[in-house]
Amino acid sequence: MKRQTMQSVLMAATIASGLLVGVPAFAAGTLTVSSPQDPGSWDPIDTFLINWASVSTNIYDGLTYRGPDMKLVPALATKWEELDDGKRIRFTLRKGVTFHDGEPFDADAVKFTFDRLLGDEGKKGPQRANYSVIDKVEVISPDVVDFHLSAPDPVLLTKLAGYGAMIVPPKYITEKGDDYFNAHPVGTGPFKFVSYEPKIGIKLEAYPQHWGGAPKLDKLEYRFIAEPATAVAELQAGRVDIVIPPTIPVGMLPTIAGDAKLKVVSVAGPGVDALRFNPKSGITKDERVRRALIMAVDRDTIIKTILAGQAEPIASFQGARSFGYDPSMKPLPFDPKQAKALLKEAGVKPGATVQIDVRGNDATMIEVAQAVSAYLGAVGVTATIKTYETNVLLNDIIPAGKTGEMFQQKWGGWTFDYDNTAYAMYHTGQKWNPYDSDPKLDAMLESQRSITDRAKREQILQQIAHYVADRVLEMPLYNSNAIYGVNKRVKNFEPAPDNRMRLSGVSVE
Amino acid sequence: MAGFLLKRFALAIFVMIVVTLVVSFAIRMTGDPALMLAQGSGSVTEEDLVRIREGLGLNQSFAAQYFAFLKGLLTFDFGRSFLGGTPVSLLIASALPATLGLAFASLAVSIVISIPLGIAAAVHRGRWPDQAIRILSLVGLSFPNFWLATMLVLLFAIVVNWLPPSGMEGWQSFVMPAATMGIILTATNVRLVRTAMLDILGSQFIMVTRAKGLSERVVLYKHALRNCAIPLITYFGLQFGGLLGGIVVVERVFNWPGMGTLAFDAIGARDYPVLQAVICVLSLLIVLVNLAVDIAYGLIDPRIRTE
Numbered sequence: 054m055k056r057q058t059m060q061s062v063l064m065a066a067t068i069a070s071g072l073l074v075g076v077p078a079f080a081a082g083t084l085t086v087s088s089p090q091d092p093g094s095w096d097p098i099d100t101f102l103i104n105w106a107s108v109s110t111n112i113y114d115g116l117t118y119r120g121p122d123m124k125l126v127p128a129l130a131t132k133w134e135e136l137d138d139g140k141r142i143r144f145t146l147r148k149g150v151t152f153h154d155g156e157p158f159d160a161d162a163v164k165f166t167f168d169r170l171l172g173d174e175g176k177k178g179p180q181r182a183n184y185s186v187i188d189k190v191e192v193i194s195p196d197v198v199d200f201h202l203s204a205p206d207p208v209l210l211t212k213l214a215g216y217g218a219m220i221v222p223p224k225y226i227t228e229k230g231d232d233y234f235n236a237h238p239v240g241t242g243p244f245k246f247v248s249y250e251p252k253i254g255i256k257l258e259a260y261p262q263h264w265g266g267a268p269k270l271d272k273l274e275y276r277f278i279a280e281p282a283t284a285v286a287e288l289q290a291g292r293v294d295i296v297i298p299p300t301i302p303v304g305m306l307p308t309i310a311g312d313a314k315l316k317v318v319s320v321a322g323p324g325v326d327a328l329r330f331n332p333k334s335g336i337t338k339d340e341r342v343r344r345a346l347i348m349a350v351d352r353d354t355i356i357k358t359i360l361a362g363q364a365e366p367i368a369s370f371q372g373a374r375s376f377g378y379d380p381s382m383k384p385l386p387f388d389p390k391q392a393k394a395l396l397k398e399a400g401v402k403p404g405a406t407v408q409i410d411v412r413g414n415d416a417t418m419i420e421v422a423q424a425v426s427a428y429l430g431a432v433g434v435t436a437t438i439k440t441y442e443t444n445v446l447l448n449d450i451i452p453a454g455k456t457g458e459m460f461q462q463k464w465g466g467w468t469f470d471y472d473n474t475a476y477a478m479y480h481t482g483q484k485w486n487p488y489d490s491d492p493k494l495d496a497m498l499e500s501q502r503s504i505t506d507r508a509k510r511e512q513i514l515q516q517i518a519h520y521v522a523d524r525v526l527e528m529p530l531y532n533s534n535a536i537y538g539v540n541k542r543v544k545n546f547e548p549a550p551d552n553r554m555r556l557s558g559v560s561v562e
Numbered sequence: 563m564a565g566f567l568l569k570r571f572a573l574a575i576f577v578m579i580v581v582t583l584v585v586s587f588a589i590r591m592t593g594d595p596a597l598m599l600a601q602g603s604g605s606v607t608e609e610d611l612v613r614i615r616e617g618l619g620l621n622q623s624f625a626a627q628y629f630a631f632l633k634g635l636l637t638f639d640f641g642r643s644f645l646g647g648t649p650v651s652l653l654i655a656s657a658l659p660a661t662l663g664l665a666f667a668s669l670a671v672s673i674v675i676s677i678p679l680g681i682a683a684a685v686h687r688g689r690w691p692d693q694a695i696r697i698l699s700l701v702g703l704s705f706p707n708f709w710l711a712t713m714l715v716l717l718f719a720i721v722v723n724w725l726p727p728s729g730m731e732g733w734q735s736f737v738m739p740a741a742t743m744g745i746i747l748t749a750t751n752v753r754l755v756r757t758a759m760l761d762i763l764g765s766q767f768i769m770v771t772r773a774k775g776l777s778e779r780v781v782l783y784k785h786a787l788r789n790c791a792i793p794l795i796t797y798f799g800l801q802f803g804g805l806l807g808g809i810v811v812v813e814r815v816f817n818w819p820g821m822g823t824l825a826f827d828a829i830g831a832r833d834y835p836v837l838q839a840v841i842c843v844l845s846l847l848i849v850l851v852n853l854a855v856d857i858a859y860g861l862i863d864p865r866i867r868t869e
Contacts, residue, residue, distance in 0.1 A: 091827075093646020100646060101600065177617020179600040182610045235647060251648055251656065252819045252827070253729075278728060278817045279827070282712060286727035289720045444593030444832060484608065 082271035084543065084561055087284040087293040089300045091252050091277040095238035096231065097219040098170050098178045103467065103552045106215060107297050108255055108275050110553040113219035113240030116144055116163070117210055120555065121320070121547040123374060123469065125210055129158065129220055129241065139205030139505040146196040150264050152222040153245035160192040165223035167200075174231060180217030184209075205505040211468050215553055243268045243557035252277060268557035269545075281305055288315060288538050294561065296538040298322065298552055303361045303417055309538045319363055320548040321372050322535030323465030325474070326418065327527040328409060328425065333488045335458040336405050336434070343525040344385065345395035346407070346459075349432040350425050351387040356531050359420045364531035369518035370462070370474055372532030374550060377471025377514025382522070384529060392432045403433030408457025410450060413440035418461055421530065447485070454487035462527065467551040471514045472501060479521060494520060570856070574849040579632075581845045586628055586838050595644045595832035596620065618644055631838055640839035645831050650839045653824055658843060660730055661813070661820035664743070665805050667736050669798065671744025672751050679748075680755020681782055684763060695752060702749030707808060711742045711815040728817035739816040743808065747801060754797055758790035765789075791862050799855030803848040 092105035097113065099105075118128035130144040150158040167190045175181040186206040191199040202209070212218060219240060226234050238246050243265060244257035254276040261267035276293065278284040284300050287293040289312055301309070301317075309315045330337040330346075337343050356364045365372060368382040396405075409425065411418045419440060426436035439457060441450055450456055462485065466473035477483050480498050481490040497520065501513040521527070537548045542562040548554070596614040615621050619630070634641055640650035683695040718738060719727035725734050762768060763786055771781045806821070813822035821840050828836035 091646075093643055093648050096646075177614060179610070179614060181613075182600075182607065232647070250819075251653055252823060276729065276817075279823075280814050280817065283715070283728045283815060283817050286715050286719055287729075290723060290727050292726060442592070444598065448593045448597055 082561060083274060084270050084556060084559060085274045085276060085293050087278045087287055087296045087300065088275050089279050094235040096235045097217050097221060098175045098180045099235065101179045101216060106553045109219065110555050111244040111257060111273060112238050112242045112246060114242050115214045115218045115220065117214040119211060119214040121549045123550065125214060135505065140202050142200045144198050146198065147264055148196055150241050151262065152225065152241050153239045153260055154222060154225050156222045156224050158220065158241050159195045160198045162220055162223050163198045164190045164192050166220050170217050183212055184217055204503045207505050207510055208468050208470050215467060243555065244273050265557065269560040270556065273556055285309065285538060288540065291540065294540045294543050295546065298535040298537065301536045301538050303363055306361055314541055316539050316541055318537045318539050318546065318548045319534035320550045321365055321374060321532055322550050323467060323469055324463060325367055325370055325372055325465050325532045326461065326463050326530040327370050328459040328530065329462045329527040331456055331458050331488055335407060336401050337407065337458040339399045340525050341395045341399040342401055345392040346429060347385045347528045348388045349392040350428040350528065352384065352530060355421055355424050359424060360417065360531065360533065363534040363536060367529045367532050369522055369529060370478060370527060371471045375469050375471050377511060377518060379515040379518055382518060389432050396432060404435060406435045407459055409436055409438050410446060410456045410460035411438060411440055412443040412446055412461055414443055452484050452487055467553065471518065475517050489526060570853050574846060577849055578842055578845050582838055582842050583628065585841045586834065587624065589832065589834060589837060590624060593832050595834065598831050641835035643836050644833045650835050653836060654839055654843055657819060657821045657824045660818060661809060661822065664739055664818060664820060665802065665809060667740035668743035668747060668805060671740050672747035676748045676751035676755055680752045681759055683752065683756040684759035687760060699749045699752045702745055705746060707742055707746050708811050708815055710745065711812055714738045714742060730819055739812050739818055742812050743805065755794065758793050759786060762786045762789045792859060795855055795858055799851055802851045806844050806848065
C-alpha cells in the first residue's frame with residue numbers, strides 16, 4: 054500500500070513536471086544564445102560593445118570578413134587593391150546581393166554607410182575614431198568604390214570586417230529614420246531581424262538568400278543574461294545552447310564540466326592582463342626592483358591553478374594572435390633567489406611595501422593579486438591589495454596618477470593588433486599612461502602607424518614589445534581565453550576569439 | 563481630505579527632488595560614461611571622449627543637466643539611454659510592470675504564509691508550535707536572498723527541472739523569485755503578526771466573543787485579525803519600499819526584466835538618464851504606497867474616518 058502511494062506520488066510529480074515545463078524547449082533548428090549585455094541599439098555606429106558584435110555579425114556584412122581563423126577574406130567586396138602608396142583603396146563589390154528588405158546592395162550603399170559614419174550621425178558615437186583615416190568614399194561605378202585615405206592605415210582592412218564598417222541599407226534608413234533602425238536592424242548578413250525586446254532579447258531568422266549560402270539554423274535567438282550563475286543555470290536546464298563570453302568565470306568551469314550534456318569550449322581571446330608598475334614613487338622606482346618583483350612571482354602556477362589553465366603566459370602586453378607578437382620573446386623566469394639578490398642589490402629592506410590596485414568586479418584578478426601578494430611576501434616584500442570599482446580605477450585613479458606601486462591593466466582590441474594597446478599604454482600623454490614619458494618609445498609607436506608594409510611594421514611592433522620589457526614597465530601576467538559554455542547538441546560550433554561569431558554554419562540536433 | 567492629499571503630494575515632489583538631486587550628483591562623481599562607451603575601441607583619445615561627451619550633453623554644467631532632466635520630467639520625457647539611445651520612458655514602461663508584478667506576488671506570498679503562522683504562534687504562545695515558528699522565522703531571516711535564490715534554482719530548475727531558472731515568461735517564472743522575496747519577508751512578518759495578535763488576544767472584547775460561544779475560527783480571523791489590521795497594514799506598506807530595494811538582487815539572479823535590472827545595468831554603464839528615471843519612479847512609488855496606506859486606515863477603521 055505504502056509503495057503504491059509512493060508510486061502515485063512520483064507519477065503525479067512526473068506529470069506535474071511535464072505540465073510545468075510544457076512543450077519541449079526548442080523547435081527544430083532554433084539556437085538560443087545567452088549574451089551578458091544588451092547594447093541598446095543595433096545600429097553599427099552606436100556602440101563598441103563586443104556583445105553588439107556577437108549578435109550583429111549575423112545581421113550585417115562588411116566589405117571584408119574575418120572569421121574564427123582570423124584570416125581576412127572577401128565579403129561584400131570580392132577584391133581590393135591599394136593605390137597611391139596606400140592612400141587609396143579600390144574595392145570591387147559583390148554583385149546580386151540584396152538587403153533583408155529587398156533593397157539592392159551597391160556602391161551607393163557603401164558610400165552612404167561611410168558618409169553616415171563619418172558625418173553627423175556618427176559624430177556622437179564611439180565608432181568614428183576608428184575610421185577617421187577615411188577622407189571620403191567615391192563611387193566609381195555601381196560595383197566599384199574608392200576609399201580615399203588621409204594617410205595609409207595598416208589596420209583598416211581588418212577594421213572594415215566589423216563594427217562601424219558594417220554596410221547598412223540607405224533607402225531603409227532614410228525612409229524609416231535612425232530611431233527605427235536602432236531597434237529594427239536590416240543588413241545583408243545570413244540572419245535577418247525578427248524582434249527585439251530591450252533588456253530581454255533579440256530574435257533572428259535565417260536569410261536563405263545570403264550570398265554565402267543559406268544558414269543551417271531556422272532561428273537564432275539571443276537572451277540577455279548578465280549574472281554568470283543564472284546563464285549557467287539556463288544552460289544546464291537546456292533552455293540556452295551557448296553561453297558566450299564574457300560571462301563564465303573560471304570558477305564555474307567545474308559546474309559545466311560536471312554536466313554530461315555540456316562542454317566548455319575556449320580559445321585565446323584578445324584580453325591580456327598585466328600589473329603595471331608605478332615608476333615614480335615607492336620601491337618600484339628602481340628598474341631592478343621591478344625586475345625582481347616579476348621574477349618573484351610564479352606566473353605559470355597562477356595560470357595552472359587560479360585560471361584553471363584557461364590562459365597563456367605572456368612576455369609582452371599581447372597574446373600569441375596579436376600582430377606584433379614575437380614568439381621568440383620569453384617571459385622572465387620565476388626565480389625567487391635571483392629576485393632576492395636583485396632586491397638586496399637595490400637596497401630594498403625586507404618588509405618594504407607595495408600596493409596593488411585591481412578592478413573590484415574582477416574576481417579572478419583579485420585571486421591572482423592575492424597569489425602575487427603571497428609570492429612577493431616570500432621575497433620579503435609586503436603587498437596589499439586595493440580594489441576599486443572599474444570605472445573609478447579607469448577614470449580617476451590611473452589617469453590622475455593616484456595608483457599604488459602596481460596596478461592592473463586589462464586590455465585588448467578585437468583587431469588583435471599590438472598598436473591598439475601599446476599606443477594607449479606607453480605613448481606620452483595617453484590617459485592610462487600617467488607616469489611614463491619616453492621619447493624613443495613615442496617615436497617607435499608613431500612610426501609604425503602609417504606603414505602599410507606588414508613585415509616592416511611587425512618588426513617595429515616587436516621592437517616596441519622588447520623595449521618595454523627591457524625597461525620593465527609592467528609585470529606581464531597572461532592572455533586569458535574566451536570561454537564558451539556549449540550544449541553538446543550544438544554541432545559545428547567554432548569559438549570566435551573576438552566574440553564576433555557568425556553562426557550560419559552551426560546546426561542543432 | 564483634499565488638504566491632506568495636497569500636503570502629501572507636495573511631500574512627494576520634495577522627496578523626489580532631493581533623491582534625484584543626490585543620485586544625479588553622486589553618480590557624476592564616480593566615472594565618465596563616455597569612457598564606458600569608448601572603452602572597447604582600444605586606444606581612446608581625449609578628443610574622442612570630448613566628442614562623445616558633447617553628443618551626450620555631458621559638456622554642460624551639472625545644474626544645466628539637472629534642470630534639463632527636471633524639465634523633461636514635467637512632460638514625462640526622461641531622455642534617452644546613453645547606451646544605444648533608447649527612450650528611457652520605453653525602458654521604464656516595460657520594466658515597471660515587471661517589478662510591480664513581482665513585488666505584489668512576493669508580498670502576497672508573504673502575507674498568505676505569515677498570517678496563519680503568526681496566529682498559530684500567538685495562540686500557542688510558549689508551546690512548541692510557537693517555538694518552532696520562531697526558530698523557522700529566525701532561520702528565514704538569516705538567509706541572504708541571493709543564496710536562497712541560487713538554492714531554489716539549483717533544486718527546481720536544474721535537479722527536477724520544473725521551473726524556468728530565469729526570465730519572465732509565464733506564471734511559472736514568478737514562482738521562484740516571488741518565493742525568494744516572500745520567504746524572507748515572511749520571517750519578519752510572522753513575528754509581527756504574532757506580537758499584534760498577542761496584544762489583541764489579551765483584550766476584553768476577545769473574552770466577550772469567546773463567552774458568546776463563537777467558534778475559535780471566527781474569534782481569530784474575524785474579530786482578532788481585523789483589530790490587528792492597522793499595525794499590519796502600516797508595516798506591509800513600509801515593507802513595500804524595502805521590497806523595491808531588495809528586488810535589485812533578486813531580479814539580477816532571476817534575470818528579471820524589471821527596474822532592478824535596469825538600475826544595475828545603468829550604474830555599471832554610468833547611464834545617467836536611465837538611473838535618474840529609475841530612482842525617480844521608485845521614490846514616487848514608495849511615496850504613493852505610503853499615501854495608499856494612510857487612506858487604507860480610514861477604510862479599515864471607521865474611527866479614523868470620522869475624525
